[in-house]
Amino acid sequence: MSSIPILEARQAQIHQKGTQPFEMDCGKHSLAGSVSQRACVFCGSRVVLYPIADALHLIHGPIGCAAYTWDIRGALSSGPELHRMSFSTDLREKDVIFGGEKKLAAALGELIDQYRPKAAFVYATCIVGIIGDDVAAVCRKVEQEKGIPVLPVHSEGFKGTKKDGYKAACDALFKLVGTGSTADIAPVSINILGEFNIGGEAWIIKKYYEQMGVQVVSIMTGDGRVDQVARSHGAALNVVQCSGALTFLAEMMKAKYGTPYMRVSYFGIDDMAKALYDVAEHFNAAPEVMARTRAIVRREVETIMPELNRIKCDLYGKRAAIYVGGAFKAFSLIKALRYLGMTVVLVGSQTGNESDYATLQDMCDDGTVILDDANPLELSKYIIEKKADLFIGGVKERPIAFKMGIGFCDHNHERKIPLAGFEGMLHFAREVHNSVTSPVWQFAPARAAVLESKKEVAR
Amino acid sequence: MKSARKTETYTATQNACNLCAPLGAALVFKGIANSVPLLHGSQGCSTYIRRYMISHFKEPMDIACSNFGEKTAIFGGGANIKLALDNIRRQYHPDLVGIATTCLSETIGDDVPMFIKAYRDANPDEDLPALVHVATPSYQGTHMQGFHGAVRALVETLAEATSRNERPAVNLFPGMVSPADLRHLKTILADFDLAGNLVPDYSDTLNGPLWTEYHRIPPGGTPVAALRATGGAAASIECGLVLADEPKTAGTWLQERFDVPLHRLGLPIGIGQSDRLFQVLSKISGKPVPEKYTARRGRLLDALVDGHKHLNGVKVALFGEEDLVAGLAGFCGEVGLVPVLCATGGGKGRFAQAVHKVVPERYHDQMQVMEDVDFVTIEKALEAIDVDLLIGHSKGFTMSRRLQRPLIRVGFPVHDRVDGSRLLHVGYRGAQQLFDRIANTVIEEKQKKNAVGYTYY
C-alpha cells in the first residue's frame, strides 16, 4: 500500500511518532482538490445550535445546506422537537439576482407564527453575503415585530473552518445569555457546555451532577431551551466539554460575568470521574458534594465493571485507529481504548490545534501515526499498514474501514447510542466489541492477509 | 383532479423533498470509469453531499472540492481549480474529472469553461484526463437537474462521430436509478446482443465487493471510450417521463449533432413502461425479445392475477424524484393501487402532465398531483385524505410514523434500511419485486390488525 502518494503539501500535516522532531502544521484551510473530511463554517454553527429544541432554525440560502442537515443527529429533546425540522428560504434564481431579504423576512414571519418558537436562529450560508443580503437587519426588524430574539448566525461556509462556525454559534448564544432571570439559582450550580445530548448523553451527565447536589442551570446545547440559555449567567461555574465548540462562549461569559470555567471530558471512566471530582473540588466549600461524588463514582463503576471485564478479555491486544472531529475527543478515546486493553496505532482530527497535537504526541506510543485533516487515501493507507482491527470515526470514514475489512465504531453526531458517562463507557465497549468480534472479518480479503501475517509473527 | 405548485406564493421550504444540484452531478461522475467528481465551491457542500450519499450507498465516496476561502470568493476560483486539478491528477491519476459548480461559484460568476481552457493551455504536452464541466447552481434546479445536466455535459464534451461498429450499439441514459437497476439494464442490453453505452453506470463503483487493497477510485463505471462512442451509436434511449419533455438532454444533443435517433421512454417501471423498453430494444437490435424475458413477464402477470385482490383499491401516496414517482404511478394504475397523492420536490412544471399520461383516467379524479413541494405540505395533504400506504424514500419515515401508515422504501435516499443499492425497480423483475413487497406489506398490515391471527391469506 505504500504506493499511495501523499501530497507534498500535506506532508506537514502527517506525523509518525518517533521518526522526526514533532511539528504539526494544523489549522490550515484544506487543500484544493484534496478530499478533506472537514465540513464548513455553517456545519460548525449548526452542530452547536441544533439541539436547542424550542428555537426555530432557519437556514438562509439555497436548499442543499438545509436538506443535508435535516434530522441527521441523535440530539434528543425531552419536550419540543422543533430542531428536528429543516427550514430553508430555498433561494431561487431571481433571489440570487434581486436579493433574498424579502424572502427571509417572509419566511421568518410565517414560521414564527406557525410554530411559536422561543427564539429564532438564522444561519447565513455561502451566497447570502455575496448577493448582498443584510441578514442582521432583517433579524432586527423581525425581532421587533414578533417580540422574540431573532439571532443572525454568521456562518457563511467559505469564511473559515468549522471552528469559526463554533465561534459564530457562540456569538449568537451569547446574545441570549443574560436576558433571563437568575432567580432560584443555588450557589452550587453549573452550566454544562459542549454537551449535545446525543442519544441522551446530557441526561446521563446531568443526573450525576444533580445527585452530587449541584444544580444544573443550563445545558448548552443538549436538550436545550432558550430560557435556560438566557439565565445561564447565573450559574457559578461553566463546565466545558471537549476541544472547544463552546470554549468561546465560556471565555465570553468569563469576561462579562466573571463565570469561571473548566474543561472536562465525559468519555471513559477516568475522564468521567475526573469531570465529577473537578466540579466537586471547585465547590469544596460544600464538602458534602465531594462525599456524594465519591459514592456516585463508586456505585457507577461497580455497576459497569463485571461486564466491562468480560469485554476486555476479548479486546485485549487489538489495534485501533481514531479519526474524529476534535482532538480533545481523541485524548479521551485513546485512554478509553487503552483501558479496554487495545493499542492505538493511528490518531487524527479535523480541527486540532498545535497544543492538541503536542498532547497527542505525548500520549501516543512510538510508531503511532498522527494526522491533521486527513483524506480517505491517507486514512486507508495507514489503517492497513498499521494493521488496525477497529476504526473510530464518523460516517465518512465508515465505508473506508469496511472496504478494508476493519471494524468500526461511530463516534460522531449521527450516532444514536450514548457513549458519555459511566454507562456510556459500557455502551462504547459493547459497540467496539460488537464490531471487532463479528465473524464477518474472516471473509474480508484485505484483512485475511493481515490476520495471516499476524499469525506469522506469533509463530 | 387537483394539482398544486408551491412557488406561486412564497412560503419557506419545510423539510425539503429534494436535494441540491451538485449531488446529482456527483452521482453521475461517480458512475464514470476512473473518474473523480470535483465540486467547485466551498468545503461544506461536498462534505455534506458525500455524507448523504454514503448513508445510502455505504461505499467510499471521494468527491473532491476546490475549497473556496474568503479570498477565492473575492478574486474568483481560477487558481483553486488549477490547484485542485493538479492535486487530483497527482493523487488519483483519473481518466476524467467531472467539475460541477456550486451555488457559491455560480453566484460570484466563475467562468469554469475558461478555467478549463486555461488549464489545458498551460499543460499542452501532458496527457490530461477528460475535463467535463456542468453548471449546477442549486437555485436553478434540484439534484435531478444536476443529474441530467451532468449526463448531457459528458456527452456534449466527449461524444465523437465514430464509425458505427459491427455490433449495433445503443446509448442508454437510464436516469437516477439504483445500482441493482443499472446491473439489470446491462444484462438486458447484453441479452439483446447490444453493445451498450450506459451513462452513467455506478453499479460497480457504488455497489462493489470488499477490497484487497485500497482503490483510489473504485473499479467499474462507464468507460470514457464509451462516452466518446455515444456519437456513433445506432440509437439513444432516454428514460424518464418528465425528462421526456426536456428540450436539452444528452439524447437530444446526440440527435441534433450526430443524427443518433432518440427514443424517449419513461423509467421502465411496471409492465407497460417495461414493454416499451423491450420493444425499442427489439427494434434497434433487430432481434425478438429473448425468451428469458417473455417467460419472466409471464410469471409476473401470473403473480399479479394471484394477488390482485390484495392491491385493488388500496390507496397509496407516492413521493420522491419526478421521474421515479411518475413511473411508479403508472405501475400503480396497472395493479389497482390508487395513487391518491403523487408528490415531488422537483417537477419542472411538467410533472402533473407526465403522471396523468400513465395513470388510467378512471383514477384521475381521486388523484392529487403536487410538484415543487416539501414534506410539510405533503403531510398536510395526506392528513386530509385517506391513504393506506406510502411509497417513497427514507425521508418519508417521519410522516409515515405520524400517520401510522407503512412506508415502502424506493429510490434515493434509503438511509434507514440496508438495501438501498440493491432495490430493484426496473424491468419485469423490478415490477415483480415491487409487487411482492407492496402486497406483502398489505397482507402484513391486515395480519397485524386481525384479531384471529390467520396464518393463511
Ligand code: SF4
Ligand atoms: S450552497 Fe448550493 S450546492 Fe452547496 S449545499 Fe447549498 S444548495 Fe447545495
Ligand code: SF4
Ligand atoms: S453552501 Fe456554504 S454553508 Fe452551505 S454547505 Fe456549502 S459550504 Fe456550507
